[in-house]
Each structure stands twice: as structure tokens, then as C-alpha cells.
Amino acid sequence: MRIVIALGGNALDIECEKQLIATNKVASFVAPLAKDNEIILTHGNGPQVGMIYGSFENSNIDMPFSEVGAMSQGYIGYHLSSSLTNELNKLGCLCESECIVTRIEVDKNDKAFSNPSKAIGKWYKKDEINDLNFEVKYFREKDGYRRVIASPKPMNILELDQIKKSISKNNIVICCGGGGIPVIKYNNAYSRIDGVIDKDLASSLLADNIDADMLIILTSIDNVAINFRKDNEKILNEVNYKTLNDYVLNNEFEKGTIEPKVKACLEFVNNSKNRVAVITSIENLNDAIKLRKGTIIRY
DSSP states (O other), X not given: OEEEEEEOGGGSOSXXXXXXXXXXXHHHHHGGGGGTSEEEEEEOXXXXXXXXXXXXXXXXXXXXXXXXXXXXXXXXXXXXXXXHHHHHHHTTOOOEEEEOOOEEEOOTTOGGGGSOOEEEEXXXXXXHHTTOSSOOOOEEESSSEXXXXXXXXXXXXXXXXXXXXXXXXXXXXXXXXXXXXXXXXXXXEEEEOOOOOOHHHHHHXXXXXXXXXXXXXXXXXXXXXXXXXXXXXXXXXXXXXXXXXXXXXXXXXXXXXXXXXXXXXXXXXXXXXXXXEEEEEGGGHHHHHTTSSSEEEEO
């Protein structure tokens, strides 16, 4: 099977040695699957990109966020690729891993740019804002002020052809890290634009574009549930498109956490009886591929 596995950024770490421990754990679950399947691995980058951006921010350097995203793709991709290669060698598998730094086109007129909502960087006190040597366009008030940027919807994956050429049973492809680097097209050229693309939506777009058989979104829970952690909680084991979409329309899922994952799965399985999506924890990965565990989503 051709399988896209979306790994959450919180499954990793911001400290180098701790992240290597985390990527070694990821590799122990993912690498054994490469023998019989075509594995494409995507990942989040929230904690890591925040750490990198914060380093520049603390030095009062105005580093564009797109460049910070590219750095996080390289940092995480390098660790994942190293851990996967070591694990594949340990298993005696003649497989390799490859990291592709990925740009994703977004619409410059996306409504998200007029309503930025993704918080990045550190908190400032009100009197600290005027002392900054670089322009920070948006702030959200809470305990202080923090920069916020747009989260536009992914449209096209610029490195798609390269990704397709790299897919094989002998090569685990790591791509679309952190949702990809957002770019816009203008006069037949691409240019960067500050933004954060949802990793799960980018993974769904990728899975659709490469005609994957399965999309697996790994998170901290074994199953999706409605009325989560309430007395009337209902665990979802296997659910069809219509039922799950009705749950979304009824606002059954938390907006910033599980809802984007559910929507990404719905987009992937939409109008296709041959596709399946699963949301579960990394510990259930092997069983999820066999459709034994996790929340299984079909059209």
C-alpha cells in the first residue's frame, strides 16, 4: 500500500538530544512498515519552529517566518532521516530515507491573511513593543502581546513531482514538514509569504495528489471521541463520511486540536470508496494499518 503518515510536532522535541530520542522512537514504529509498503512521512513543527523563531527574536533579528519554517524542515527531517536509516539498517532492510524541503502554494487572497490567528514567538509587555527594531504586524492580547500570522489553506505542492519520483518500497520519503513553506505565485514566479499551513490539511492534500491508499494521522489519543472526557463520551471506532461530517457541522470536536485532523481525513476519503483514513496514536500504528485500532474513516 501507499501510505501517508502524518506525525504531530509534539511527538518530537525542541532540544537536540531529546528530539533524537523521540525520532528514534518514531523510527522504531515506522521503519518496519517500509518493507511491504510505500511510506511517505509528514510531520508537524510547532514547538521546533517556535524555538528557532524565538532564537532570532531574542537576538532582535527580523528573520522571515518562511525561512524559519525551512530551517525546521531541515532540522526535523535530518533527525527523522538519520533515525529511520539506522533503524532500517538494524532490520536488515535494503531501504533508505529521504527528506524533501517542501513549498506549498497558497492563495494570496485567502481570507486567513486578513484575519491572522496563529500565534508565534514570545510574549511581550505593552511597553516592550515600541522598543522592537523590526516590524511585528499583528499582536493578540492575553497576558501580553504576541505576534500572530495567517494560516492559509494549502493549494498546490511545488515539489510534488520530486516526491512522486522518490516514492518506492525502498525509500521512506519525508516531506511537507510543518505543513510546508507557504508561497504565492505572482507574474509566473513564486515568492514567500508569512503563514503557517495546517500540517494535517497539507498531508491530506499530499495523500490525494499521490493517490495514496491510506492516510494515518498520529496524535496523542488512541481514538477520536465525541463528548470527549465527559460522562457521555462516545469513542469512534469506525465511522463513515456522512456521520463524521455531521459531527463536524455540529461542532463536536475541539477547533484547534482534533477538528483539523478530522477535516483532513474527510477531505481525503471524500467520494472515494477505495481510500481509508485513520486517526490514532503512534503506539497503534502497526494495528492501524491493518485496520485493527484507531478511528477508521471511510466514505
